[in-house]
Amino acid sequence: MIYRECGVFKATYGADMAIFPIPLDRWGIILILIVAFIGMPFLASDYWLSSILIPFLVFSLAALGLNFLTGYAGQLSLGHAAFMAVGAYASLILYGRYEVPLLLSLLGGGLVAAAVGTVFGIPSLRIKGFYLAVSTLAAQFIIEWGLTHWKWISGGVFGTVDTPPMEVFGWLIDTPLKKYYLVLCFVVLLTTFGKNLVRSQVGRAWMAIRDMDVAAEIIGISLFRHKLLAFAVSSFYAGVAGGLITFTYYGAANIEAFNLMVSFHLLGMVIIGGMGSILGSFFGGGFITLLPIFINQFARTFGAVFKTDLLACMELIIFGGLIIFFLIVEPFGLARLWLTLKEKLRLWPFPY
Amino acid sequence: MNKKNGNPMLQVEDIHISFGVLKALNGVSLEIHKGEILAIIGPNGAGKTSLVNVINGVYHPSRGHIFFEDKDLTTLSHHHIASLGIARTFQNVALFKGMTVLDNIMVGRNLKMGSNFFAQGIYWGFAQREEIRHRQVVEKVIDWLEIEHIRKTPAGMLPYGLQKRVELGRALAAEPKLLLLDEPMAGMNLEEKEDIARFILDANEELETTIALIEHDMGVVMDISDQVVVLDYGDKIAEGPPEKIRNNEKVIKAYLGTSAKK
Amino acid sequence: MIFAIEVAIGGLLVGVMYSLVALGFVLIYKSSGVFNFAQGDMTLLAALALVGFLTIFPLWLAILAVLVLMIALAIGIEAIVLRPLVARPPLALFMATIGLGFLLQGIGQGIWGTDPKGLNIGISDMPFEVKGLMVSQFDLVGAALSGALVFGLVWFFQKSKTGRALRAVSDDHEAALSVGIPLNKAWAITWAISGVVALVAGIMWGSRLGVQFSLSLIALKALPVLILGGIDSIPGAIIAGLVVGASENLAEVFLGPYVGGGIQTFFPYLLALLVLWFKPYGMFGREIIERV
Numbered sequence: 001m002i003y004r005e006c007g008v009f010k011a012t013y014g015a016d017m018a019i020f021p022i023p024l025d026r027w028g029i030i031l032i033l034i035v036a037f038i039g040m041p042f043l044a045s046d047y048w049l050s051s052i053l054i055p056f057l058v059f060s061l062a063a064l065g066l067n068f069l070t071g072y073a074g075q076l077s078l079g080h081a082a083f084m085a086v087g088a089y090a091s092l093i094l095y096g097r098y099e100v101p102l103l104l105s106l107l108g109g110g111l112v113a114a115a116v117g118t119v120f121g122i123p124s125l126r127i128k129g130f131y132l133a134v135s136t137l138a139a140q141f142i143i144e145w146g147l148t149h150w151k152w153i154s155g156g157v158f159g160t161v162d163t164p165p166m167e168v169f170g171w172l173i174d175t176p177l178k179k180y181y182l183v184l185c186f187v188v189l190l191t192t193f194g195k196n197l198v199r200s201q202v203g204r205a206w207m208a209i210r211d212m213d214v215a216a217e218i219i220g221i222s223l224f225r226h227k228l229l230a231f232a233v234s235s236f237y238a239g240v241a242g243g244l245i246t247f248t249y250y251g252a253a254n255i256e257a258f259n260l261m262v263s264f265h266l267l268g269m270v271i272i273g274g275m276g277s278i279l280g281s282f283f284g285g286g287f288i289t290l291l292p293i294f295i296n297q298f299a300r301t302f303g304a305v306f307k308t309d310l311l312a313c314m315e316l317i318i319f320g321g322l323i324i325f326f327l328i329v330e331p332f333g334l335a336r337l338w339l340t341l342k343e344k345l346r347l348w349p350f351p352y
Numbered sequence: 353m354n355k356k357n358g359n360p361m362l363q364v365e366d367i368h369i370s371f372g373v374l375k376a377l378n379g380v381s382l383e384i385h386k387g388e389i390l391a392i393i394g395p396n397g398a399g400k401t402s403l404v405n406v407i408n409g410v411y412h413p414s415r416g417h418i419f420f421e422d423k424d425l426t427t428l429s430h431h432h433i434a435s436l437g438i439a440r441t442f443q444n445v446a447l448f449k450g451m452t453v454l455d456n457i458m459v460g461r462n463l464k465m466g467s468n469f470f471a472q473g474i475y476w477g478f479a480q481r482e483e484i485r486h487r488q489v490v491e492k493v494i495d496w497l498e499i500e501h502i503r504k505t506p507a508g509m510l511p512y513g514l515q516k517r518v519e520l521g522r523a524l525a526a527e528p529k530l531l532l533l534d535e536p537m538a539g540m541n542l543e544e545k546e547d548i549a550r551f552i553l554d555a556n557e558e559l560e561t562t563i564a565l566i567e568h569d570m571g572v573v574m575d576i577s578d579q580v581v582v583l584d585y586g587d588k589i590a591e592g593p594p595e596k597i598r599n600n601e602k603v604i605k606a607y608l609g610t611s612a613k614k
Numbered sequence: 615m616i617f618a619i620e621v622a623i624g625g626l627l628v629g630v631m632y633s634l635v636a637l638g639f640v641l642i643y644k645s646s647g648v649f650n651f652a653q654g655d656m657t658l659l660a661a662l663a664l665v666g667f668l669t670i671f672p673l674w675l676a677i678l679a680v681l682v683l684m685i686a687l688a689i690g691i692e693a694i695v696l697r698p699l700v701a702r703p704p705l706a707l708f709m710a711t712i713g714l715g716f717l718l719q720g721i722g723q724g725i726w727g728t729d730p731k732g733l734n735i736g737i738s739d740m741p742f743e744v745k746g747l748m749v750s751q752f753d754l755v756g757a758a759l760s761g762a763l764v765f766g767l768v769w770f771f772q773k774s775k776t777g778r779a780l781r782a783v784s785d786d787h788e789a790a791l792s793v794g795i796p797l798n799k800a801w802a803i804t805w806a807i808s809g810v811v812a813l814v815a816g817i818m819w820g821s822r823l824g825v826q827f828s829l830s831l832i833a834l835k836a837l838p839v840l841i842l843g844g845i846d847s848i849p850g851a852i853i854a855g856l857v858v859g860a861s862e863n864l865a866e867v868f869l870g871p872y873v874g875g876g877i878q879t880f881f882p883y884l885l886a887l888l889v890l891w892f893k894p895y896g897m898f899g900r901e902i903i904e905r906v
Contacts, residue, residue, distance in 0.1 A: 076705060123887060127894045130649045130708060130845055134837045135890060138883035149874040196475035200483060201458070201465050208448045208459050215446035218410055219522070220434035220463040229469060260834075264712065271709060276450070309728050316720030323713025327706050328698040 019195055036184060041177055050176040050249070052289065057187045058245040060285025063269035064194055064278065065237025070267070071275035072198055073230035074210025075124050076133040079140030080238055080266050085258035086143060087113040087239025088246040089153055089161070092253045096164050102247075103168060106186070109243035110236040116143070117235020124227045140260055148255050162252045179248040186244060190237060195278050197233070206230055207276070268319055272326050274335025283334040291315060359422065361386040361562055362530060367406055367416035376402040377413070378586040384530070384579075389556050389563045391573045391594075394583035395606055400566045401443055403583065404532050407564075408440055409433035420530070435463045439528035441519045443535050443566075449508030453518050456507050457493060460525035461486045493521045497551060513544040520548070524555060531555065533565040537572060545569065549576055574598060582606065620749070621867050622860050627753035629859020631818050634760040635836040636843065636851040637767060638811035643845050644771070645780035645804040646696065648707045652715035654833020656809060659722040660684055661816030661825045665731045677813070684809030692802045700797070719830060730826035733817070756818045763814055767807070768848050780804055784846070838882035842889055844899020854897065858882045 020026040035043070044053065066080045091109025094100040100108060120139040124132055147153055166173040166182075173182055197203055205226045208216040217223050246253045265288055273284020295314055330336055360383035369377045376399045384390050392400050405411045407418060409430035418425040425433055439460070448456050465486060471479040494500055497517055502510060507518060516536060523531055536552070537545045553576055555561045567573050573580060573594065580597045582590040584606040590597055597603055635653065642650040650656075663683055667676035695714055699707050771777035783790040783800045791797050816825075819832050839858045843850025862878045870877050895901045 076708075123890065127890050129704070131841050131890055131894065131896070131899075133708065134841045135883070135887050137834070137837065138880065138887050141880035141883055145876055145880050149876060193473040196479075197469065197473045200472035200475065200479060201462060202469045202472050204451065204455050204459050205462060207451050207455070211448035211450050212446055215442060216448070216459075218408065218430050218434070218446075219439070219460065220431055220526070221459070222431060233469075264716075267709075267712070271713075310724060313720040313724035313728075316716045317724065318720075320713040320716025320718075320720060324695055324710050324717065327702075327710045327713070328695075331702070331706060 019199070033188070036188075037181075040180065046176045049180045052293070054176075054180055054183050054249050055245065056286050056289040057183050058241045058249065059266070059269065059289055060282045061187050061190060061244070062238045062241035063266055063273065063285045064191065064281035065234040065241065066266050067234075067270050067273075067275065067277070067281045068194065068198070068206070068237070069230045069234035071270055071277065071280070072203060072210065073206035073227065074213075075121075075227065075230060077136045077139075077234070078133055078267065079120075079136045079138070079143075079260070079263050080234070081258040081260070081262035082140045082143035083113045083117050083235040083238035084242030084245070084262070085147055085253075085255055086116050086235075087242035088253045088258065089147055090239065091243030092161055092163060092246060093153065095247075096161070101168070102166055102173075106240055106243040106247075110240035113239020113242065114232040114236035117238070118228050118232045121228050121231025121235075124231070125224060137260075140263055144255055144259070163247050163250075166247055173248075183244050183248055186240060190240065191278065194237070198278065202226070202229065210276075265319075268323055270333075271323055272333055274333030275331070277332065277335035279338065280333050280335030283338070287334065288319075291318065360384060361421060362407070362564075363417075363419040364403075364407065365417045365419070367403070367413045367418070369402060369406060369411055369413045375586050377406070379416070380583065380586070380588045381416075382581050382588065382591065384562060384564055386562055387556070387560060388578040389552070389565070389576055391577035391580045392564060392566045392583065393568070393570075393573055393580060393597075394589075397585070398583040399586045400583055401534055404440065404534055404564070404566060408438065408532060434526070437527075437529035438532065439523040439526040439530075440532035441516075441523050441534055441536055443538065445512070445515045445519055447507040447515055447519055447522070449506070451507060452504050453499060453507055453510070453521075454490065454494070454503040456518055457490045457521045457525045458486065460522035461490060463526060489527075490525050493525050496554070497521050497524075513540050513547075516540070516544075517548065517551070520551060524559070524561075527559075528561060531561050531563045533563065533567075535566050535568065537567060537569055545572060552576060570598075618864070618868075621863050623749060624753060625860035625863030626856055627750070627757040627859070628863065629856040630757040630760045630764075631815065631855075632836055632839050632859050633852045633855025634763060634811060634818070635815045635832055636839040636855050637764055637848065638808045638815065639833075639836060639840050640843075640845060640848055640851045641767065641771075641811065642804055642808045644784045644848075646801045647704060647784050648696065648711065649704070649845060650714075650805075650808065651708060651711040651833075652718055653808065653812060653836070654830040655715040655718040655722070656684070656687075656812040657816045657819070657832060658825075658830040659687075659718050659816075660809065660813040661733065661820035661829055662722045662726040662731075664813070664816065664820070665733055665825050666726045668733075677817075680813055681810065684813055685806045688805035688809050689802045691805055692798055696801055697798060715830070728826070730824045733820040733825050752822065756822070759814065760818065763811065764848075764852060767811075770807075771848065776803065835882065838886040841896055842882075842886045844896030846900050847896065847898035850896055850898035858885070861885060 020029055040049070040053070062080070062084055065083075066077060069075050069077050069080075087109035089109075090112035091105045094108045095102055095105035117139075120136070123135045127135060166179075168182070171178070173179055198206070205216070205221045208221055209223060209226055213223060242258065245257075250257055269284030269288050270281065271284070272287055273282065274280020292311070292315055295311060295318070299311070326333055362384040364380065364382045367377050367380045368375075380399070380403060382390075392403065394400055402411065406413050407425070409425065409428055409432070412427065416426070420433075420436060420438065423436065425436070428436075448459065451459070465482060471477070494503055497520065499514065499517060499521065502514060502518075507515060510518065516538075520533070520536060523533075533552070537548050540548065549572055552563060552565070556563050565577075577594055580590075580592065580594050581588060582597060582600070582603050584602075589602045589606060590600045592600075635657065638653045638656075639650060642648055642653070660680055660683075663680045664676055667679045670676075671679060691714065695710055696707070699710055771781065779790070779795050780800055780803065782793070783795060783797065790800070815832070816829065819829055823829065835858075836855075839851060839854045842858065843852075843854030862881050865881045866875070866878045889897060893899075
């Protein structure tokens with residue numbers, strides 16, 4: 001399929017630096033967007049929309065945020081779900097208590113999460129490696145405690161705050177389809193923003209810090225600015241994702257939905273999907289979201305009905321096993337596998 | 353060739369620095385004049401890299417001053433110093449192995465790029481125009497160093513000689529006034545050394561970059577440098593044009609009469 | 615005042631047990647340079663296996679069986695997970711141990727079930743009096759056992775030939791390879807030792823809390839101990855364990871009521887963060903100097 005690139009010569013640097021320099025890829029993405037925006041109402045059932053597509057999109061967004069921090073900037077973060085929780089509660093308080101318009105509330109949730117994330121990112125200026133990884137766990141536990149014990153936020157230790165009905169510019173967002181569109185718009189916009197960031201100087205500075213931060217600093221890249229920026233941006237994305245999933249999926253803000261296991265799921269998405277890859281975040285998000293469903297279907301086809309407990313154990317085994325597998329075999333995850341596949345297809349059907 | 357014109361560009365005065373009990377530099381002074389190539393030589397452990405690190409701002413001397421274009425650098429951060437127009441390469445190649453050659457060199461433009469992160473996220477408009485502008489400068493550097501064919505290769509996959517060249521490109525992309533090169537030819541074969549020597553000379557003449565380089569290969573030093581400074585155990589034991597240094601007794605003794613005679 | 619001392623002592627005793635878990639981490643790190651995030655899950659696995667074996671074997675045989683299991687596990691882990699990753703950066707190995715943790719969790723609970731089980735090894739929990747202070751007998755025994763194990767391990771690492779070889783491996787495993795130290799044997803040994811530590815910790819904590827999923831979370835408690843003490847320092851793990859144990863207890867009892875309780879979960883982390891800011895490698899950790 002080397003004909004993909006036939007006749008594709010870039011006449012300007014602008015063309016070379018485009019997100020999809022090969023026209024066939026560009027058409028591919030346009031097709032996907034068309035299906036996503038226009039095709040879905042006809043193709044997808046309500047179940048698919050609300051139980052599969054929405055979580056997939058939201059968690060991919062959160063994984064994308066984590067990817068900025070861990071995959072691009074190289075700062076391992078083990079407590080990222082906590083920032084989703086901050087966004088969830090913040091956006092709920094803004095919308096439910098102060099009646100800030102929904103879109104602004106969601107963005108506001110992201111901003112609050114970004115602020116909190118920046119504070120928890122401060123240790124990265126002095127601490128490195130495993131020490132930093134473990135201190136990110138502090139974020140998880142401290143935030144969990146703060147959100148549940150601070151009555152102003154949660155209304156008590158068993159705080160579960162229901163979401164009021166959603167309204168955007170007077171439209172009621174009550175059907176799965178409308179919720180899906182809300183999520184889709186956010187995800188497409190934020191992903192584009194993110195892609196732009198990583199192909200610009202910010203992205204390069206992050207990768208430089210990941211690869212050799214001592215050298216990066218000496219040649220003039222401010223570690224202070226860029227490390228904190230990485231925490232801020234990644235927490236912003238997590239916060240928006242947290243708000244979105246609270247409003248469109250859970251229907252209530254509950255700290256249990258953002259516990260330590262979710263943090264590890266996010267990390268798994270990044271590792272399996274591909275570190276340092278935008279596409280990888282979606283691969284990872286899709287994979288982890290669909291995994292339980294696959295296992296269930298798989299079990300059913302064999303006539304076996306597994307207890308929920310056993311299913312959960314199988315999920316753990318597969319999740320853990322795959323993390324190890326990918327680290328050994330393809331550390332750049334599914335995204336790299338995808339690229340390798342495309343490379344092989346370049347020469348198809350003439351392999352040699 | 354006498355290139356002295358006016359105040360020296362870089363003035364290093366009486367620098368002392370220690371690491372624990374090890375006295376790395378013991379009152380070293382030197383001058384670099386605009387447009388010249390200064391070689392810093394000396395046996396291993398003489399303090400050459402420490403000197404460069406001090407000039408660069410990575411270490412701060414316990415005593416002494418450094419003036420760059422009459423500005424006192426001694427207490428400035430290396431970030432600040434880099435923005436004043438001093439760039440460097442490293443002894444062990446400090447390339448960002450996970451990034452392409454093009455990206456590595458683009459990183460060298462970091463201090464010249466002004467757009468904030470928000471504009472970059474939006475990209476279309478201001479940030480894109482700036483990216484293209486800087487890309488043009490970087491492409492000139494790539495062209496100049498004859499590495500167009502590997503510009504999209506991840507730096508970690510390149511052979512050692514090319515990695516060193518890319519690192520040179522990254523430093524040049526910053527359009528520095530003063531370029532500090534720490535053993536730019538270490539571990540290279542004859543051909544590669546000739547290439548790099550050519551690039552260094554071209555950078556000095558065409559791009560008018562003042563250069564200070566640490567080097568062990570005496571042949572190279574004699575060929576391309578205007579001035580030579582010799583360090584030994586933290587002291588400056590000689591300085592002057594290459595011909596004078598080659599016959600200096602102290603220098604010969606420091607090297608135990610090895611490649612100083614050529 | 616008496617109460618405060620009792621709380622502190624209780625905390626210290628718990629702290630010794632934290633030290634034990636932390637020691638498991640430090641040992642693996644000291645000899646293979648790997649930060650084994652799966653240590654807690656290994657503890658859980660050991661405890662689950664023990665309870666499982668106790669239904670068919672007498673106590674001493676059950677313990678032996680678990681020992682064999684842990685050693686076999688260690689050899690397996692070395693071959694399947696560690697060896698392929700030997701040339702990779704330490705962060706990759708770290709993430710692999712995260713995955714390993716889940717794997718072990720899933721396997722353990724898959725085989726022996728997820729419902730909480732009791733573990734009774736014959737030590738009563740009756741408090742008794744020492745000079746006017748109430749001390750839990752169980753805590754005392756736990757502390758004593760843990761302390762003994764700690765001493766034994768320290769001696770092993772510092773004095774024995776194998777211990778020296780293991781320390782060399784941790785410093786630079788490629789260099790150790792080049793001097794002829796059999797890497798896979800060294801790693802297998804360390805992980806086996808770690809497995810033994812996990813077993814003892816599993817017995818202690820399992821008896822105390824019951825054997826269930828939350829046992830693996832003990833490791834999460836040990837993490838702040840590790841970073842407080844330094845991940846490659848045995849004395850660090852011991853001292854930090856005591857500090858964390860005592861301070862978390864004291865904080866919960868005396869500060870807790872003012873802020874609604876539940877501080878023990880994060881207080882150690884907060885403490886560790888504060889210390890790390892001033893000593894980025896822990897109180898006794900070895901500083902890693904990067905040269906460019």
